[in-house]
Amino acid sequence: MTEKTSALKIVDAKGSHYEVGYQLGTKCKDMAISMIKENRESLKASNINLEKAISHSKKYLPYAEEFFPQFLDEIRGYADAVGFKFEEAFSWFCSEPIQGARRCTDIAVNGDVTADGTVYAVHNEDVELEGEKHVIVVRIKPDDEPGFIALSYGGLWVNSGVNAAGISLSGNALTQNDTRIGIPQDFAVRKVLASKTIGDAMKAAIPENRASSYNNIICDENGEIYSMEGSGTDFDALYAEEGYLVHTNHYLSPKMAKYEAVFQAKHDKTPLRADSIIRYNRGLRLIEKELGKITVETFKKIMADHVNHPWSICRHIDERLPPKDRSKTVFSEIIDLTHRAIWACRGNPCVGQYAKFELK
Numbered sequence: 358m359t360e361k362t363s364a365l366k367i368v369d370a371k372g373s374h375y376e377v378g379y380q381l382g383t384k385c386k387d388m389a390i391s392m393i394k395e396n397r398e399s400l401k402a403s404n405i406n407l408e409k410a411i412s413h414s415k416k417y418l419p420y421a422e423e424f425f426p427q428f429l430d431e432i433r434g435y436a437d438a439v440g441f442k443f444e445e446a447f448s449w450f451c452s453e454p455i456q457g458a459r460r461c462t463d464i465a466v467n468g469d470v471t472a473d474g475t476v477y478a479v480h481n482e483d484v485e486l487e488g489e490k491h492v493i494v495v496r497i498k499p500d501d502e503p504g505f506i507a508l509s510y511g512g513l514w515v516n517s518g519v520n521a522a523g524i525s526l527s528g529n530a531l532t533q534n535d536t537r538i539g540i541p542q543d544f545a546v547r548k549v550l551a552s553k554t555i556g557d558a559m560k561a562a563i564p565e566n567r568a569s570s571y572n573n574i575i576c577d578e579n580g581e582i583y584s585m586e587g588s589g590t591d592f593d594a595l596y597a598e599e600g601y602l603v604h605t606n607h608y609l610s611p612k613m614a615k616y617e618a619v620f621q622a623k624h625d626k627t628p629l630r631a632d633s634i635i636r637y638n639r640g641l642r643l644i645e646k647e648l649g650k651i652t653v654e655t656f657k658k659i660m661a662d663h664v665n666h667p668w669s670i671c672r673h674i675d676e677r678l679p680p681k682d683r684s685k686t687v688f689s690e691i692i693d694l695t696h697r698a699i700w701a702c703r704g705n706p707c708v709g710q711y712a713k714f715e716l717k
């Protein structure tokens with residue numbers, strides 16, 4: 358089982374987007390240096406030359422520039438503060454998604470089904486093991502956007518959170534067969550957190566000219582909940598009609614099924630995404646038992662569920678796999694949209710201690 362992990366820290370940044378990036382880079386410098394090292398090592402292990410990766414990422418730059426140049430300024434500030442090239446930092450966001458090891462489980466519920474009317478979006482982040490030590494909470498207040506609080510890697514790589522306008526972004530990886538050169542998927546994530554309405558968030562989640570897409574779960578404080586199942590060229594908007602939804606790592610929309618790519622891992626050639634289907638149904642069953650009485654405590658229990666262990670909602674390392682294919686839950690997060698707060702723990706929620714972080 359997993360060892361007990363250290364508590365999550367929070368860093369603040371505010372000002373222009375460049376200043377935000379510079380402050381994050383200054384405060385998270387050690388983490389950034391470790392991320393640079395690991396990214397270079399992982400490229401090497403895949404026989405990819407760093408310069409080639411950087412030159413490949415340049416094809417994505419005009420799309421990112423047109424879609425959300427503010428985030429490019431944050432990357433520039435971050436790279437300057439840490440002391441490495443902007444081009445290398447940008448290339449982190451442009452590797453075609455290597456999602457073999459990436460699984461996540463998400464649940465979102467609105468006030469119709471919670472004990473006190475609070476709206477929640479909940480996320481277990483299941484990725485490569487190295488991710489765990491780079492997780493940090495950020496509270497960012499750009500001059501020209503609503504402030505937000507989110508989980509991130511190294512401060513820069515924003516993953517999931519909620520903003521002052523009551524918009525949240527969470528979600529999970531999908532493996533799609535129509536990826537292309539375009540807007541990197543993490544730019545959509547960051548832009549949703551700059552949105553002031555659910556409509557703006559929806560447009561930001563599925564931009565035209567995107568390279569690929571996560572399943573972006575967007576919610577607002579009124580309890581409007583959408584799972585934006587995207588691929589490179591198409592999407593479907595799944596609505597939480599009964600006040601709740603669950604999503605894992607396969608397409609649910611019949612319209613999107615044709616974009617599901619077969620995962621070609623060496624250890625497992627079966628196209629059946631068994632663990633994703635099991636986590637999805639398990640999550641639904643567990644949440645449906647709690648409708649009407651859901652609180653933060655409900656999610657602490659559900660996100661630590663071990664059915665189909667180690668490929669469970671609380672994901673553990675499968676020791677049978679080669680090290681590079683191993684993954685686990687590196688953080689768990691309960692976003693409270695109503696009170697603009699998050700509860701989060703580093704590592705597996707079955708052993709981690711959730712701490713509360715507030716936007717204000």
Ligand SMILES: [Zn+2]
Pocket residue numbers: 661663671672673705706707708
């Ligand atoms: Zn566990």
